[in-house]
Amino acid sequence: MTDIIDKAAMALSGGLMLLGIVGLGIVEILAGPPYGAAPVTNDAGEIVATPMVDPTLRTGLVLAGLVVLGLYAAYKLATPVEEADTAKGAETMAD
Structure with a gap:
């Protein structure tokens, strides 16, 4: 499950690294x-x-x-893990 912070961190870090490696590499070529x-x-x-x-x-x-990824990792370590709610599970009928 990804939330808005997860998506923003992935997009920002991936975009910066792609621009630095691939984008400017193509410009150099x-x-x-x-x-x-x-x-x-x-x-x-x-x-x-x-x-x-x-x-x-x-x-x-x-x-x-890489710094954005590091900050995101620190954020994930600092936030508590949400417990799975067993009441949300669906019951099934057995034969």
């Missing part, structure tokens, strides 16, 4: 080489190419998604 996190230099040490999206931004989005 469409921008073309270099695909690495470090700038590309020539023999003289001049920077000739940098990634389109800053790697710290991508890492920050993924970490924010």
Whole structure:
């Protein structure tokens, strides 16, 4: 049984991690080489190419998604578990 907090935590954390990993990864591929996190230099040490999206931004989005999951886990640990109500069960007739 999921409530509104469960759905919000799943959507927010999943969205942040998907944006950081998949979304910005596609942007990097469409921008073309270099695909690495470090700038590309020539023999003289001049920077000739940098990634389109800053790697710290991508890492920050993924970490924010993990923080949301951690806060959600702490919330679930802090809230009491609801007992199953046996009065709600349906009776069946036996042969």
